[in-house]
Amino acid sequence: MYISLSDRSGGKKEKPEGTQTALPHEVPFRLSPIIIWLGIVSMVTDVSSESVTAILPLYVTGFLGLSTIAFGFIDGINQGASAIVRIAAGWAADRSGHPKRIALAGYGLSMLARIGFLFAGGFWAIAAIVTGDRIGKGIRTAPRDALITVSAQPEHLARSFGIHRMLDNIGAAAGPLIAFLVLLVIPNGFSTVFVVSLAFAVIGVTVLGLVVPDLQAGGLKQGLSKEQRRIFAFSWKHLKEPGLGRLLIAAGLLGLVTIGDGFIYLVLQDRDSFAVQWFPLLFVGTNVAFLALAVPLGRLADRFGKVPVFIAGHLALLACYLLAAAPLGGLWATILCLVLLGAFYAATDGVLAALAAQLTPQGKLATGIASAQTVVALTRMTASAGFGVLWYAVGASTAVLLAGILLACAVVAVLFILPGARPRVGRA
Secondary structure, eight states, rough: OOEEETTTTSEEEEEOTTOOOOOGGGGGOOHHHHHHHHHHHHHHHHHHHHHHHHHHHHIIIIEEEEEEOHHHHHHHHHHGGGGGGGHHHHHHHHHHHHHHOOOOHHHHHHHHHHHTTTOOOOOHHHHHHHHHHHHHHHHHHHHHHHHHHHSSSSGHHHHHHHHHHHHHHHHHHHHHHHHHHHHSSTTTTHHHHHHHHHHHHHHHHHHHHSSOOOOOOOOTTTTHHHHHHHHOOOOOGGGGGGHHHHHHHHHHHHHHOOOHHHHHHHHHHHHHHGGGGGHHHHHHHHHHHHHHHHHHHHHHHHHHHHHHHHHHHHHHHHHHHHHHHHHHHHHHHHHHHHHHHHHHHHHHHHHHHHHHHHHHHHOOOOHHHHHHHHHHHHHHHHHHHHHHHHHHOOOOOHHHHHHHHHHHHHHHHHHHHGGGGOTTTTTT
Protein backbone atom coordinates (compact mmCIF):
# COMPACT_ATOMS: atom_id res chain seq x y z
CA MET A 1 0.00 0.00 0.00
CA TYR A 2 1.11 3.55 -0.69
CA ILE A 3 0.29 6.65 1.25
CA SER A 4 -1.75 9.21 -0.66
CA LEU A 5 0.03 12.54 -0.47
CA SER A 6 -1.59 15.87 -1.05
CA ASP A 7 0.65 18.13 -3.08
CA ARG A 8 0.79 21.86 -2.58
CA SER A 9 -1.73 22.51 -5.36
CA GLY A 10 -4.32 20.29 -3.68
CA GLY A 11 -4.03 17.34 -6.04
CA LYS A 12 -3.25 13.80 -4.97
CA LYS A 13 -0.57 11.41 -6.06
CA GLU A 14 -1.26 7.71 -5.65
CA LYS A 15 0.41 4.50 -6.63
CA PRO A 16 -1.83 1.47 -6.97
CA GLU A 17 -1.57 -1.37 -4.50
CA GLY A 18 0.85 -4.02 -5.60
CA THR A 19 2.84 -1.69 -7.87
CA GLN A 20 6.55 -2.31 -7.44
CA THR A 21 8.76 0.65 -6.70
CA ALA A 22 11.73 1.17 -9.00
CA LEU A 23 15.16 0.46 -7.64
CA PRO A 24 16.86 3.49 -6.02
CA HIS A 25 19.57 3.72 -8.68
CA GLU A 26 16.91 3.79 -11.47
CA VAL A 27 15.13 6.89 -10.16
CA PRO A 28 16.99 10.25 -10.28
CA PHE A 29 17.31 11.76 -6.83
CA ARG A 30 15.49 15.03 -6.22
CA LEU A 31 15.59 16.70 -2.83
CA SER A 32 12.43 18.48 -1.69
CA PRO A 33 13.01 22.04 -0.40
CA ILE A 34 10.71 21.14 2.49
CA ILE A 35 13.34 18.69 3.73
CA ILE A 36 15.96 21.43 3.50
CA TRP A 37 13.84 23.80 5.59
CA LEU A 38 13.11 21.09 8.14
CA GLY A 39 16.84 20.42 8.26
CA ILE A 40 17.51 24.10 8.93
CA VAL A 41 14.94 24.09 11.75
CA SER A 42 16.59 21.01 13.24
CA MET A 43 20.03 22.55 12.75
CA VAL A 44 19.37 25.70 14.78
CA THR A 45 17.37 23.75 17.35
CA ASP A 46 20.30 21.38 17.78
CA VAL A 47 22.63 24.33 18.27
CA SER A 48 20.29 25.24 21.11
CA SER A 49 19.96 21.78 22.66
CA GLU A 50 23.47 20.44 22.11
CA SER A 51 25.18 23.53 23.52
CA VAL A 52 23.42 22.70 26.80
CA THR A 53 23.91 18.94 26.49
CA ALA A 54 27.65 19.47 25.99
CA ILE A 55 28.05 21.20 29.34
CA LEU A 56 25.44 19.23 31.29
CA PRO A 57 27.75 16.43 32.53
CA LEU A 58 30.25 18.99 33.84
CA TYR A 59 27.54 21.30 35.13
CA VAL A 60 25.90 18.48 37.12
CA THR A 61 28.98 16.64 38.40
CA GLY A 62 31.42 19.56 38.58
CA PHE A 63 29.68 22.91 39.04
CA LEU A 64 26.74 21.54 41.11
CA GLY A 65 28.89 18.79 42.68
CA LEU A 66 26.35 15.98 42.24
CA SER A 67 27.21 12.27 41.95
CA THR A 68 27.29 10.07 38.83
CA ILE A 69 24.06 8.49 40.10
CA ALA A 70 22.40 11.92 39.97
CA PHE A 71 23.82 12.52 36.50
CA GLY A 72 22.64 9.07 35.42
CA PHE A 73 19.11 9.99 36.50
CA ILE A 74 19.23 13.31 34.64
CA ASP A 75 20.81 11.70 31.59
CA GLY A 76 18.12 9.03 31.70
CA ILE A 77 15.51 11.78 31.58
CA ASN A 78 17.44 13.37 28.72
CA GLN A 79 17.35 10.05 26.85
CA GLY A 80 13.83 8.91 27.63
CA ALA A 81 11.41 11.58 28.89
CA SER A 82 10.35 12.19 25.30
CA ALA A 83 8.86 8.68 25.28
CA ILE A 84 5.97 9.93 27.43
CA VAL A 85 4.36 11.68 24.48
CA ARG A 86 5.91 10.28 21.30
CA ILE A 87 3.12 7.88 20.36
CA ALA A 88 0.41 10.37 21.36
CA ALA A 89 2.06 13.07 19.24
CA GLY A 90 2.39 10.70 16.28
CA TRP A 91 -1.25 9.70 16.64
CA ALA A 92 -2.31 13.36 16.84
CA ALA A 93 -0.35 14.12 13.67
CA ASP A 94 -1.98 11.20 11.84
CA ARG A 95 -5.44 12.01 13.17
CA SER A 96 -5.35 15.73 12.38
CA GLY A 97 -3.51 15.39 9.08
CA HIS A 98 -1.43 18.46 10.05
CA PRO A 99 1.90 17.22 11.41
CA LYS A 100 3.45 20.68 11.25
CA ARG A 101 1.09 21.98 13.93
CA ILE A 102 2.05 19.17 16.31
CA ALA A 103 5.75 19.63 15.54
CA LEU A 104 5.48 23.37 16.16
CA ALA A 105 3.98 22.74 19.60
CA GLY A 106 6.93 20.50 20.46
CA TYR A 107 9.56 22.97 19.29
CA GLY A 108 7.75 25.73 21.21
CA LEU A 109 7.76 23.74 24.46
CA SER A 110 11.50 23.07 24.18
CA MET A 111 12.04 26.79 23.59
CA LEU A 112 10.17 27.65 26.78
CA ALA A 113 12.22 25.09 28.73
CA ARG A 114 15.39 26.96 27.75
CA ILE A 115 14.20 29.89 29.86
CA GLY A 116 14.17 27.66 32.93
CA PHE A 117 17.90 26.93 32.63
CA LEU A 118 18.58 30.61 33.36
CA PHE A 119 17.12 30.24 36.86
CA ALA A 120 17.69 26.59 37.85
CA GLY A 121 20.46 25.68 40.27
CA GLY A 122 19.65 22.35 41.89
CA PHE A 123 19.02 18.72 41.04
CA TRP A 124 15.22 18.79 41.02
CA ALA A 125 15.02 22.04 39.06
CA ILE A 126 17.44 20.72 36.41
CA ALA A 127 15.54 17.43 36.26
CA ALA A 128 12.22 19.22 35.75
CA ILE A 129 13.59 21.49 33.01
CA VAL A 130 15.26 18.63 31.17
CA THR A 131 11.96 16.74 31.37
CA GLY A 132 10.07 19.65 29.79
CA ASP A 133 12.66 20.03 27.06
CA ARG A 134 12.63 16.32 26.22
CA ILE A 135 8.83 16.18 26.21
CA GLY A 136 9.01 18.94 23.61
CA LYS A 137 11.39 16.76 21.60
CA GLY A 138 9.01 13.82 21.93
CA ILE A 139 6.13 15.88 20.60
CA ARG A 140 8.00 17.20 17.57
CA THR A 141 10.09 14.28 16.33
CA ALA A 142 7.58 11.88 14.78
CA PRO A 143 5.46 14.60 13.09
CA ARG A 144 8.65 16.13 11.68
CA ASP A 145 9.81 12.74 10.39
CA ALA A 146 6.35 12.19 8.89
CA LEU A 147 6.77 15.50 7.01
CA ILE A 148 10.14 14.27 5.74
CA THR A 149 8.64 10.95 4.64
CA VAL A 150 5.76 12.47 2.67
CA SER A 151 8.12 15.02 1.08
CA ALA A 152 10.75 12.46 0.02
CA GLN A 153 10.91 10.13 -2.96
CA PRO A 154 10.05 6.62 -1.68
CA GLU A 155 13.01 5.19 -3.58
CA HIS A 156 15.42 7.50 -1.72
CA LEU A 157 13.81 7.62 1.71
CA ALA A 158 16.86 6.74 3.81
CA ARG A 159 19.00 9.13 1.75
CA SER A 160 16.51 11.95 2.37
CA PHE A 161 16.57 11.21 6.08
CA GLY A 162 20.37 11.18 5.86
CA ILE A 163 20.42 14.68 4.36
CA HIS A 164 18.08 15.94 7.06
CA ARG A 165 20.27 14.35 9.73
CA MET A 166 23.34 15.87 8.09
CA LEU A 167 21.86 19.37 8.45
CA ASP A 168 20.68 18.48 11.94
CA ASN A 169 24.20 17.51 12.89
CA ILE A 170 25.74 20.69 11.58
CA GLY A 171 23.85 22.24 14.48
CA ALA A 172 24.72 19.35 16.77
CA ALA A 173 28.41 20.03 16.06
CA ALA A 174 28.11 23.82 16.23
CA GLY A 175 26.31 23.83 19.60
CA PRO A 176 29.11 22.18 21.60
CA LEU A 177 31.66 24.29 19.72
CA ILE A 178 29.86 27.44 20.81
CA ALA A 179 29.74 26.11 24.38
CA PHE A 180 33.50 25.44 24.20
CA LEU A 181 34.23 28.98 23.02
CA VAL A 182 32.03 30.48 25.75
CA LEU A 183 33.76 28.45 28.48
CA LEU A 184 37.16 29.26 26.99
CA VAL A 185 36.46 33.00 27.20
CA ILE A 186 34.31 32.93 30.34
CA PRO A 187 35.33 30.19 32.82
CA ASN A 188 32.21 28.74 34.44
CA GLY A 189 30.13 30.74 31.94
CA PHE A 190 27.26 28.27 32.04
CA SER A 191 24.58 30.97 32.23
CA THR A 192 25.93 32.55 29.04
CA VAL A 193 25.60 29.20 27.27
CA PHE A 194 21.98 29.02 28.44
CA VAL A 195 21.24 32.47 26.96
CA VAL A 196 22.76 31.51 23.60
CA SER A 197 20.75 28.30 23.67
CA LEU A 198 17.50 30.21 24.13
CA ALA A 199 18.28 32.55 21.21
CA PHE A 200 18.77 29.67 18.77
CA ALA A 201 15.60 27.95 20.00
CA VAL A 202 13.62 31.10 19.14
CA ILE A 203 15.10 31.13 15.63
CA GLY A 204 14.10 27.49 15.05
CA VAL A 205 10.49 28.03 16.10
CA THR A 206 10.26 31.14 13.92
CA VAL A 207 11.56 29.40 10.78
CA LEU A 208 9.24 26.42 11.25
CA GLY A 209 6.21 28.63 11.84
CA LEU A 210 6.79 31.02 8.95
CA VAL A 211 8.52 29.00 6.22
CA VAL A 212 7.67 25.28 6.37
CA PRO A 213 4.32 24.46 4.70
CA ASP A 214 1.73 22.44 6.60
CA LEU A 215 1.62 19.31 4.43
CA GLN A 216 -1.34 17.02 4.93
CA ALA A 217 -0.28 13.49 5.78
CA GLY A 218 -3.31 11.26 5.57
CA GLY A 219 -5.24 12.55 8.57
CA LEU A 220 -8.96 12.65 9.31
CA LYS A 221 -10.85 15.16 7.23
CA GLN A 222 -14.50 16.09 7.40
CA GLY A 223 -16.59 13.97 5.09
CA LEU A 224 -14.55 10.76 5.33
CA SER A 225 -16.53 7.57 5.33
CA LYS A 226 -16.96 5.40 8.42
CA GLU A 227 -14.48 2.89 6.96
CA GLN A 228 -11.89 5.64 6.37
CA ARG A 229 -12.33 6.84 9.93
CA ARG A 230 -11.76 3.28 11.14
CA ILE A 231 -8.50 3.12 9.15
CA PHE A 232 -7.12 6.26 10.79
CA ALA A 233 -8.25 5.37 14.33
CA PHE A 234 -5.36 4.44 16.60
CA SER A 235 -5.21 0.92 17.95
CA TRP A 236 -2.43 -0.79 19.89
CA LYS A 237 -2.86 -3.84 17.65
CA HIS A 238 -1.19 -1.89 14.84
CA LEU A 239 2.03 -2.09 16.83
CA LYS A 240 1.76 -5.88 16.58
CA GLU A 241 2.23 -5.84 12.80
CA PRO A 242 4.78 -8.63 12.17
CA GLY A 243 7.46 -6.41 10.65
CA LEU A 244 6.97 -3.45 12.96
CA GLY A 245 6.77 -5.71 16.01
CA ARG A 246 10.13 -7.28 15.21
CA LEU A 247 11.67 -3.85 14.73
CA LEU A 248 10.33 -2.65 18.09
CA ILE A 249 11.73 -5.73 19.86
CA ALA A 250 15.13 -5.31 18.21
CA ALA A 251 15.29 -1.56 18.86
CA GLY A 252 14.30 -2.07 22.50
CA LEU A 253 16.85 -4.79 23.07
CA LEU A 254 19.64 -2.67 21.63
CA GLY A 255 18.44 0.43 23.49
CA LEU A 256 18.77 -1.36 26.83
CA VAL A 257 22.53 -1.62 26.30
CA THR A 258 23.09 1.84 24.79
CA ILE A 259 24.48 4.21 27.42
CA GLY A 260 24.35 7.99 27.12
CA ASP A 261 27.09 9.83 25.24
CA GLY A 262 27.82 11.95 28.30
CA PHE A 263 28.98 8.87 30.18
CA ILE A 264 31.35 7.87 27.38
CA TYR A 265 32.84 11.36 27.41
CA LEU A 266 33.21 11.29 31.19
CA VAL A 267 35.01 7.95 30.87
CA LEU A 268 37.40 9.45 28.28
CA GLN A 269 38.06 12.46 30.51
CA ASP A 270 38.58 10.21 33.53
CA ARG A 271 41.12 8.18 31.55
CA ASP A 272 43.01 11.05 29.90
CA SER A 273 42.52 13.79 32.55
CA PHE A 274 42.25 16.66 30.05
CA ALA A 275 41.10 20.14 31.10
CA VAL A 276 37.36 20.64 31.54
CA GLN A 277 37.09 23.45 28.97
CA TRP A 278 37.93 20.91 26.26
CA PHE A 279 35.03 18.68 27.26
CA PRO A 280 32.43 20.16 24.82
CA LEU A 281 34.76 19.36 21.90
CA LEU A 282 34.03 15.67 22.45
CA PHE A 283 30.44 16.35 21.38
CA VAL A 284 31.75 18.30 18.38
CA GLY A 285 33.89 15.36 17.25
CA THR A 286 31.00 12.89 17.42
CA ASN A 287 28.66 15.17 15.52
CA VAL A 288 31.23 15.98 12.84
CA ALA A 289 31.58 12.23 12.22
CA PHE A 290 27.79 11.90 12.15
CA LEU A 291 27.61 14.82 9.72
CA ALA A 292 30.19 13.29 7.37
CA LEU A 293 28.66 9.80 7.37
CA ALA A 294 24.88 10.40 7.48
CA VAL A 295 24.32 10.76 3.72
CA PRO A 296 26.75 8.03 2.54
CA LEU A 297 25.30 5.51 5.00
CA GLY A 298 21.77 6.55 4.05
CA ARG A 299 22.59 5.83 0.40
CA LEU A 300 24.07 2.46 1.36
CA ALA A 301 20.93 1.63 3.33
CA ASP A 302 18.70 2.46 0.35
CA ARG A 303 20.78 0.41 -2.06
CA PHE A 304 21.87 -2.61 -0.05
CA GLY A 305 19.34 -2.77 2.77
CA LYS A 306 18.54 -0.83 5.92
CA VAL A 307 18.85 -3.78 8.32
CA PRO A 308 22.54 -4.53 7.56
CA VAL A 309 23.46 -0.85 7.96
CA PHE A 310 21.45 -0.63 11.20
CA ILE A 311 23.28 -3.64 12.66
CA ALA A 312 26.66 -2.38 11.43
CA GLY A 313 26.03 0.86 13.31
CA HIS A 314 25.69 -1.05 16.57
CA LEU A 315 28.92 -2.90 15.83
CA ALA A 316 30.59 0.52 15.57
CA LEU A 317 29.11 1.38 18.98
CA LEU A 318 30.49 -1.88 20.38
CA ALA A 319 33.97 -0.99 19.10
CA CYS A 320 33.60 2.46 20.74
CA TYR A 321 32.77 0.87 24.11
CA LEU A 322 35.71 -1.51 23.97
CA LEU A 323 38.12 1.25 22.98
CA ALA A 324 36.85 3.54 25.75
CA ALA A 325 37.29 0.74 28.31
CA ALA A 326 40.82 -0.09 27.13
CA PRO A 327 43.80 1.42 28.96
CA LEU A 328 44.91 3.07 25.70
CA GLY A 329 44.90 6.81 26.27
CA GLY A 330 45.93 9.67 24.06
CA LEU A 331 44.49 11.92 21.38
CA TRP A 332 44.13 9.35 18.60
CA ALA A 333 42.33 6.81 20.77
CA THR A 334 39.86 9.52 21.80
CA ILE A 335 39.32 10.67 18.20
CA LEU A 336 38.67 7.09 17.07
CA CYS A 337 36.09 6.69 19.84
CA LEU A 338 34.30 9.81 18.62
CA VAL A 339 34.36 8.65 14.98
CA LEU A 340 32.91 5.27 15.94
CA LEU A 341 30.19 6.92 18.02
CA GLY A 342 29.33 9.26 15.13
CA ALA A 343 29.21 6.29 12.74
CA PHE A 344 26.77 4.57 15.11
CA TYR A 345 24.35 7.48 14.96
CA ALA A 346 24.74 7.94 11.20
CA ALA A 347 23.92 4.26 10.62
CA THR A 348 20.96 4.06 13.00
CA ASP A 349 19.15 7.36 13.57
CA GLY A 350 17.61 8.11 10.18
CA VAL A 351 17.75 4.45 9.16
CA LEU A 352 15.53 3.46 12.11
CA ALA A 353 12.94 6.07 11.07
CA ALA A 354 13.08 4.84 7.48
CA LEU A 355 12.65 1.22 8.61
CA ALA A 356 9.67 2.14 10.78
CA ALA A 357 8.12 4.05 7.87
CA GLN A 358 8.45 0.97 5.66
CA LEU A 359 6.89 -1.37 8.18
CA THR A 360 3.98 0.83 9.32
CA PRO A 361 0.38 0.27 8.13
CA GLN A 362 -1.25 2.82 5.84
CA GLY A 363 -2.47 5.91 7.65
CA LYS A 364 -0.27 5.29 10.71
CA LEU A 365 3.00 6.78 9.45
CA ALA A 366 3.77 9.20 12.29
CA THR A 367 2.45 6.73 14.88
CA GLY A 368 4.70 3.95 13.59
CA ILE A 369 7.78 6.15 13.57
CA ALA A 370 6.89 7.41 17.05
CA SER A 371 6.51 3.85 18.32
CA ALA A 372 10.05 2.94 17.31
CA GLN A 373 11.42 6.16 18.76
CA THR A 374 9.47 5.63 22.00
CA VAL A 375 10.93 2.16 22.50
CA VAL A 376 14.45 3.50 21.93
CA ALA A 377 13.91 6.45 24.26
CA LEU A 378 12.49 4.36 27.11
CA THR A 379 15.15 1.69 26.92
CA ARG A 380 17.99 4.20 26.68
CA MET A 381 16.58 6.03 29.70
CA THR A 382 16.73 2.76 31.61
CA ALA A 383 20.26 2.11 30.34
CA SER A 384 21.54 5.53 31.44
CA ALA A 385 20.04 5.32 34.91
CA GLY A 386 21.41 1.78 35.35
CA PHE A 387 24.84 2.71 34.06
CA GLY A 388 25.13 5.54 36.56
CA VAL A 389 24.64 3.04 39.39
CA LEU A 390 26.99 0.53 37.73
CA TRP A 391 29.75 3.16 37.41
CA TYR A 392 29.33 4.06 41.08
CA ALA A 393 29.59 0.37 42.04
CA VAL A 394 32.45 -0.96 39.88
CA GLY A 395 34.20 2.05 38.34
CA ALA A 396 34.21 3.66 34.90
CA SER A 397 36.24 1.25 32.74
CA THR A 398 34.70 -1.92 34.14
CA ALA A 399 31.19 -0.52 33.71
CA VAL A 400 31.84 0.32 30.04
CA LEU A 401 33.37 -3.11 29.43
CA LEU A 402 30.29 -4.81 30.89
CA ALA A 403 28.07 -2.61 28.70
CA GLY A 404 30.09 -3.74 25.67
CA ILE A 405 29.65 -7.42 26.52
CA LEU A 406 25.90 -6.97 26.87
CA LEU A 407 25.77 -5.03 23.59
CA ALA A 408 27.58 -7.86 21.78
CA CYS A 409 24.99 -10.34 23.06
CA ALA A 410 22.16 -8.04 21.96
CA VAL A 411 23.59 -7.66 18.45
CA VAL A 412 23.75 -11.44 18.06
CA ALA A 413 20.08 -11.71 19.12
CA VAL A 414 19.04 -8.97 16.69
CA LEU A 415 20.72 -10.84 13.83
CA PHE A 416 17.97 -13.44 14.26
CA ILE A 417 15.13 -10.97 14.91
CA LEU A 418 15.37 -8.34 12.18
CA PRO A 419 15.69 -10.52 9.06
CA GLY A 420 12.05 -11.53 9.63
CA ALA A 421 10.90 -7.89 9.39
CA ARG A 422 9.64 -7.40 5.85
CA PRO A 423 8.48 -4.06 4.34
CA ARG A 424 4.79 -3.76 3.57
CA VAL A 425 3.93 -4.11 -0.11
CA GLY A 426 4.78 -1.03 -2.11
CA ARG A 427 6.87 0.71 0.50
CA ALA A 428 10.35 1.75 -0.59
